[in-house]
Amino acid sequence: MINRTTAPSITDAVSFNLSLKPCDRYTLDNQTPVYAIHAGAQDVVMIEWVFYAGNWYESKNIVAGTTNFLLKNGTAQRNAYSINEYFEFYGAYLNRSCYNETATITLHCLSKHLHELLPVVAEILTESIFPEAELAICKQNQKQRLEVNLKKCDFVANRLIDEYVFGFHHPYGKYTSTIDYDALQREEMAAFYEQFYKNGSCMVFAAGKLPADLGTQLNKVFGKLPLNSKPLPAIEYPLAPATEKKYRIINDAEGVQGAIRMAQSFFNRHHPDFPKVQVLNNIFGGFFGSRLMSNIREDKGYTYGIHSYLQNHIHHSAWMISTEAGRDVCEATITEVYKEMERLRNEPVDKEELDLVRNYMIGSLLGDLDGPFQIISRWKTYVLNGLDEQYFYNSIETIRTVSSEELQALAQTHLQPEHFYELVVV
Amino acid sequence: MIIYDRFVLDNGLRVLVHEDHSTPMAVVNVLYDVGARDENPEKTGFAHLFEHLMFGGSINIPDYDEPLQRAGGENNAYTTNDLTNYYCQVPAENIETAFWLESDRMLSLAFSKKSLDVQRKVVCEEFKEHYLNKPYGDVWHKMRELAYTKHPYRWMTIGKELSHVENAHIDDVKQFFFKHYRPVNAVLVVTGHVTTEQVKQLADKWFGDIPMGEKYQRSLPQEPAQTLARKLEVHAQVPLDAFVKTWHMDTRLDKGYYAADMITEILGGGGSSRLYQSLVKERQLFSNLDCYHFGSIDAGLLTVEGKLVKGVKLEEAAAAVDAEIGKLQSTLISEQELQKVKNKTESVIAFEDMSIMSRANSLALYELLGDADMMNTELQKYQVITVEDIQAYCKKIFREENSNTLFYHAN
Numbered sequence: 126m127i128n129r130t131t132a133p134s135i136t137d138a139v140s141f142n143l144s145l146k147p148c149d150r151y152t153l154d155n156q157t158p159v160y161a162i163h164a165g166a167q168d169v170v171m172i173e174w175v176f177y178a179g180n181w182y183e184s185k186n187i188v189a190g191t192t193n194f195l196l197k198n199g200t201a202q203r204n205a206y207s208i209n210e211y212f213e214f215y216g217a218y219l220n221r222s223c224y225n226e227t228a229t230i231t232l233h234c235l236s237k238h239l240h241e242l243l244p245v246v247a248e249i250l251t252e253s254i255f256p257e258a259e260l261a262i263c264k265q266n267q268k269q270r271l272e273v274n275l276k277k278c279d280f281v282a283n284r285l286i287d288e289y290v291f292g293f294h295h296p297y298g299k300y301t302s303t304i305d306y307d308a309l310q311r312e313e314m315a316a317f318y319e320q321f322y323k324n325g326s327c328m329v330f331a332a333g334k335l336p337a338d339l340g341t342q343l344n345k346v347f348g349k350l351p352l353n354s355k356p357l358p359a360i361e362y363p364l365a366p367a368t369e370k371k372y373r374i375i376n377d378a379e380g381v382q383g384a385i386r387m388a389q390s391f392f393n394r395h396h397p398d399f400p401k402v403q404v405l406n407n408i409f410g411g412f413f414g415s416r417l418m419s420n421i422r423e424d425k426g427y428t429y430g431i432h433s434y435l436q437n438h439i440h441h442s443a444w445m446i447s448t449e450a451g452r453d454v455c456e457a458t459i460t461e462v463y464k465e466m467e468r469l470r471n472e473p474v475d476k477e478e479l480d481l482v483r484n485y486m487i488g489s490l491l492g493d494l495d496g497p498f499q500i501i502s503r504w505k506t507y508v509l510n511g512l513d514e515q516y517f518y519n520s521i522e523t524i525r526t527v528s529s530e531e532l533q534a535l536a537q538t539h540l541q542p543e544h545f546y547e548l549v550v551v
Numbered sequence: 552m553i554i555y556d557r558f559v560l561d562n563g564l565r566v567l568v569h570e571d572h573s574t575p576m577a578v579v580n581v582l583y584d585v586g587a588r589d590e591n592p593e594k595t596g597f598a599h600l601f602e603h604l605m606f607g608g609s610i611n612i613p614d615y616d617e618p619l620q621r622a623g624g625e626n627n628a629y630t631t632n633d634l635t636n637y638y639c640q641v642p643a644e645n646i647e648t649a650f651w652l653e654s655d656r657m658l659s660l661a662f663s664k665k666s667l668d669v670q671r672k673v674v675c676e677e678f679k680e681h682y683l684n685k686p687y688g689d690v691w692h693k694m695r696e697l698a699y700t701k702h703p704y705r706w707m708t709i710g711k712e713l714s715h716v717e718n719a720h721i722d723d724v725k726q727f728f729f730k731h732y733r734p735v736n737a738v739l740v741v742t743g744h745v746t747t748e749q750v751k752q753l754a755d756k757w758f759g760d761i762p763m764g765e766k767y768q769r770s771l772p773q774e775p776a777q778t779l780a781r782k783l784e785v786h787a788q789v790p791l792d793a794f795v796k797t798w799h800m801d802t803r804l805d806k807g808y809y810a811a812d813m814i815t816e817i818l819g820g821g822g823s824s825r826l827y828q829s830l831v832k833e834r835q836l837f838s839n840l841d842c843y844h845f846g847s848i849d850a851g852l853l854t855v856e857g858k859l860v861k862g863v864k865l866e867e868a869a870a871a872v873d874a875e876i877g878k879l880q881s882t883l884i885s886e887q888e889l890q891k892v893k894n895k896t897e898s899v900i901a902f903e904d905m906s907i908m909s910r911a912n913s914l915a916l917y918e919l920l921g922d923a924d925m926m927n928t929e930l931q932k933y934q935v936i937t938v939e940d941i942q943a944y945c946k947k948i949f950r951e952e953n954s955n956t957l958f959y960h961a962n
Contacts, residue, residue, distance in 0.1 A: 127756060129611040129655050133647035138623030141575075141642065166573065167901045197822075205832070209822030214891045216898030235898050265860060266831070266838040272790040273858070276686045379788070382676070382684045414620050426672025429680050449680045481621045488623020492640050495574050496905055 137480075138487040139525045145494065145517045148504045151340055153329075154348035160504055161339065162332040164497040168236045170333035171498055174250065175505070177357050178228040178321035181296045185313060186305040189321075191263065192314040193223035196230065196322070198259040200252040205259055208245070217242055225296045226439050227509065228321075236334050243346045251323055251350060255314045264306045271301060279449055281376050282384035282550040289372070289546040290388050290443045292365025297438055327352040328508065332501035364441065366390060372548045380551040383455040387446040387462060389544040391435060394442075394510050398535060400523040402435065402444075405532050407482050408474055409433050409465065409540070410446060412489075414481065416465045417446070425461070427454040439510055444539065455549045469536035473529035486524045553910060553926050556747040557918075560754060562763040563735030567914050567923055568750045569742040571907055577743035578640050579649040580911040581657070582919055584738075585731035586633040587710075588703040588771055588849065596710020599630040600674050600719055601727055605637065607666025609656035622648040630708050633848040634919060640908055643744035647753060654757035657737065660728055667721055674716050678709050686789045690856075690959060697783050698797050698852055698955040702774035733764020738918045742911040774799070774850060780951045784958045791838070792859040793959035794868050797852035798948045800844060804920060809932045810944035811844060811853050816892045817884060817941070818842040818855065818875070823891075825875055826855065836863045836871050848920070852955075853948060865958045879945040883938045896933045 149161040183189040197219060198205040212219045217234035230249070234242055274280040284300040291298030329347070331339060392399060403411075410417035410433030417431045431448035450458045493499055507516055555569040587598050605628065606615045619626055624641030639649050682688040692707055699705035710716050739758065741750045777799060801807030818826045819842025830836045840857035859868050903909050917925040 126760070129651070129658070132612075132618050133651050135622045135648055136642070136644040138642055138645075141623075141644075164573075165905065166571075167905050169898070169901050169905065206823055206828055210891075213821045213823045214887070214894060216891075216894035216896070233898075233902065235901060262832065262835060265835070269791055269838040269858065269861065273686055276790065278684065377684075380684055381679045412620070414616050422673055423669060426669040427676070429673055429677040449676070449684070451676055451679070481617065484623045485620040485625075488620075488642050488645075489625055491623065491642055492576055492625060495576055495907070498905070 138484040138491070141487060141491060143487065143491060143494070143521055145503065145514050146500050147514070148501070153344045155350060156353045157327050157329060157347060159329045159331065159340065159343060160501065160508060161330075161335060162497045162501045162504070163335045164332070164500065165334050168334050169233065170236050170239065170331065170335055171231065171233050171501070173229050173231045173330045173505070174246070175227050175229050175328045175330065175509070176322055177226060177326040178317070179224045179226045179296070180299070181226045181360060181362075182321055182358070183317065185308070186299060187301050187309065188313050188317050189228060190223040191260070191309055192255075192317045192322070193221050193228040195255050195259055195263060195314060196221055196253050196318075197249055198263075199254050199256045200248050201254055202248065202252065204256075208249070211245055212242065215242060219246070236336055239336060239339075239342060243342060247346045247350065253318055253322075255311050255318065257311050260309065260311050260314070264309060268303045268306050271303060271306075276377065278376055278380055278382065278384040278550040281374070282386045282548055285372065285374070285550070286386035286388050286445070286546060286548050287443075289367040289548070290390050291441070292363075292367075295362045295364060297441070298365075324351050324355055326357050330501050330505050332497035364390065367546070370543075370546050372546070374548070374550045376550050381452055382449045383452050383549045383551045385446070385448050385450055385455055385458055386548045387459070387545045388443050389539075389546065391442040391444045391539070393438065393440060394512060394516070398539070399435075400520045401527050401531060401535055402539060403520070404482065404486065404524055404527050405469070405535050405539075406433055406435060406444070407486055408478065408532070409469060412485060414485065416468070417462065420465060421448070421450075421458055421461050425454075425457075427451060427458050431458075452551055455551075459547060459549075463542050466536070466540040466542060469540055470533065473533045476529070479529060479532075483524050487521065490521070553904065553914070555914060555923060557923060558751065560734065560759055562759065562761055563766070564754070564758050564761075565738045565918055566750065566754050567738070567740045567918060568745065568747045569740070569907075569910055569914060570746060571742060571910075572744055574743055574907055575643055576640055576907065577643040577646045577649075577741060577745050578638060578907045578911040579646065579653060580636065580638040580740040580742075580915050581653050582637075582738045582740070582915040583635045583732055584736045584767060584919060585635055586631050587706065587708040588632050589731070589767075589769065590703065590706075592703070592706070594715055594719070594723060595706045595712075596674070596708070596716045597719060597723065597727060598635055599708050599710070600670060600716055601724065602628050602630045602635055603670040603674055604660065604666055604724060605656055607663055607670060608661040609652075610659040610661055612652060612655050613661070615652055615656065618648055619652055624649060632704055632708055632845075634916075636912065636915065638908060638911060646741075646745060650753045650757040653739075654761065657732060657734065657758065658761050660724075662721060662725055664721060667719065667724060671716055671719060674709075675713055678713055678716065682707070682709060686787075687793055687959065690793065690795055690957065693783060693785060694795055694797060694852075694955065694957050697781050697957065698799070699774055701772040702849060703771055704774075704847065704849065704851075729764070731767060734758060734761050735763050735766045738915045740911045740915045740918070742907040742914070771849070777953050780954050780956070782956045782958070784960065786960045786962050789959070789961050791861065792863075792865055792961050793857070794837075794859060794865055794872070795854065795856045795957040795959065796869070796872065797854045797955045798953050800851055800853045800948055802850050803846065803848045806932075807944055807947070810936055810940050811948070813889075813892045813896075813933065813936060814879070814941060814945060815842045815844055815853060816895060817879070817888065820892070820895065825878075826872065829875055830857075830868075830871050834871060835860055836868045865960070869956065876945065876949045880942065880949060883942050886938060889936070889938050889941065893933055897930060900930055
């Protein structure tokens with residue numbers, strides 16, 4: 126009989142030699158930078174065009190988001206249907222997303238179809254016309270969608286907590302109302318498009334089984350476009366955090382759960398504490414074995430899940446705790462969160478727990494680097510945040526070496542209840 | 552082409568190995584041939600509750616997650632109406648940890664009362680979070696009960712009602728475990744930076760001495776062919792009227808399944824699909840509209856579901872959906888439209904097969920269906936479908952007496 130009570134020996138993940146696959150970099154004739162990772166066994170590619178066209182650059186609410194949404198709803202040559210039909214015929218996906226600083230267009234397709242697809246992406250980036258009829262449909266449907274979302278406690282809570290931390294006039298803190306949709310004008314989108322897409326700042330990220338002539342293809346189709354020729358406007362937004370810290374809101378009188386959000390403002394990735402706080406956050410609420418999860422889900426059963434994380438913003442982050450808990454145990458949940466902060470401030474993390482978290486974090490980093498799309502996504506984060514691969518190696522070093530004493534000191538600095546906003550939306 | 556090796560242990564455990572040395576990771580996937588369809592109608596939600604209990608300690612190991620995390624691994628699991636699947640990804644050097652953990656919980660759980668008490672609560676919160684505390688959260692509870700009269704697909708994986716989960720007893724847990732969680736009812740798949748020889752040795756060492764158990768003989772009540780259209784009207788505190796209509800389709804292994812899958816693409820897959828273009832864009836009856844099915848192993852439901860633009864009547868929306876479906880029955884689709892769906896299928900399969908985790912998942916599923924090699928022949932089954940097949944299948948299933956309609960009225 127084998128001995129099942131003793132764990133098989135393991136190699137400490139911290140001893141693994143992790144490396145970030147270098148990425149090919151070149152620029153097109155118009156100075157558009159391209160970052161490329163050639164890897165993978167399947168004949169698929171992903172190409173992403175990243176523009177500085179997020180809500181940071183809009184002067185009126187949701188202009189950036191709606192411009193991005195309507196990019197593929199009509200060009201001078203094709204209507205929305207033919208654009209969709211064109212990409213879908215090749216089994217390709219053309220998605221778009223709008224974030225705070227950036228907005229993207231992403232193409233996923235089989236490598237063999239790139240030749241046919243790239244010129245139509247270029248058409249969208251140069252000849253989009255934002256038809257009035259498409260805008261009207263978009264407004265109507267987005268307003269309806271918003272109305273449904275506003276019935277959900279988690280959706281409402283996510284909006285409000287960001288507003289408390291950053292202020293409603295900050296791009297990270299603002300949100301949408303039906304009035305904003307009603308006020309949208311086609312001309313505002315056309316102008317935003319002209320400045321931030323057609324003549325905007327663009328970067329290209331490509332990954333997958335890339336054709337050998339990808340650079341030539343990209344240059345031929347995108348290298349002459351008027352991209353990256355004008356400087357981006359320098360816009361700064363002051364943080365305007367709310368003065369009141371505690372909020373209890375009834376959104377649905379019949380609700381059986383409350384959405385709990387607790388958050389404080391936090392530095393961005395350039396702050397020296399950031400990588401160490403990532404380790405502290407993992408211990409606190411960053412993975413399934415975290416203290417919040419062990420206590421509040423696995424011991425008390427108050428919730429299906431509770432997580433803490435550092436928001437993925439470029440300029441300024443926030444440290445967030447997020448859960449949906451039974452309505453009658455929301456206050457008890459908040460009490461337990463503060464208790465877990467207190468333990469981290471008062472007691473050093475013991476070696477066994479810290480070793481576990483180190484191994485877990487390295488293992489999960491290794492898993493995260495599995496595949497071309499994952500690798501390029503890490504590169505993209507570094508590029509957009511003004512970092513380089515050194516940040517990757519420094520983070521690994523931090524995970525390996527940060528001490529209990531350092532973590533306790535960080536908890537004493539950064540996990541003070543009076544700095545946290547506290548919100549329950551039922 | 553996914554290359555794999557397959558062998559069976561003496562206790563009936565089927566093992567599949569797919570080597571991929573381009574990654575430093577390995578995935579260990581254990582699929583159990585039990586889902587919500589195998590539950591007692593009075594004790595629904597049990598297969599899924601049980602999935603939670605599988606993390607509450609096994610006979611020799613008090614905690615599942617901790618040693619795995621220490622080995623740099625991550626794991627998760629899911630339960631469907633058909634099956635329960637557990638998977639972990641771990642640096643390949645530490646793969647034995649996954650074998651140790653998975654085999655011990657196949658050998659026996661600890662059956663801790665504390666774990667049952669806590670996970671009952673956790674699952675009740677999951678129930679509330681996803682189905683009670685969300686607008687339209689009960690749509691599928693109602694649709695399943697409408698569309699199925701006999702087959703156990705008539706309840707959701709999460710359970711028919713909270714009380715079933717709340718009343719789960721430790722004796723039910725033990726009985727369920729020893730009936731379903733036996734080697735003979737399981738499939739083990741290992742993918743990634745491993746060799747078949749290594750997996751053979753590890754599987755034998757850790758799983759080899761687990762008692763085989765009895766092969767579960769599934770004999771579920773079959774759903775009789777529906778002969779009369781069914782309709783349900785519901786009023787709820789939601790902002791918009793919603794429309795859901797389903798038609799019974801074929802089982803996973805039937806040729807009709809592939810036609811049905813393609814029809815959902817033709818009707819609702821993407822911005823150039825028929826229902827989206829006609830009813831969301833041109834006529835603006837719906838603010839969103841989807842057409843899908845769940846990939847069920849037994850006979851499933853082809854579904855059209857959407858929310859109405861304010862001011863539109865549910866009857867008008869329903870008639871418009873029927874009219875679009877009528878066109879598929881009366882007129883052959885073009886070869887170009889068929890080719891579009893085939894191209895999309897080819898691309899979906901290529902993207903799905905990118906990670907060793909999803910390859911492990913697919914191999915386990917196809918093995919459960921009877922032949923892991925189906926993973927490599929699946930695309931071919933779509934390629935042979937003709938425009939005539941599509942039309943014939945539309946005529947076969949889109950009959951009013953085969954349909955179930957839910958009008959979900961906003962109060």
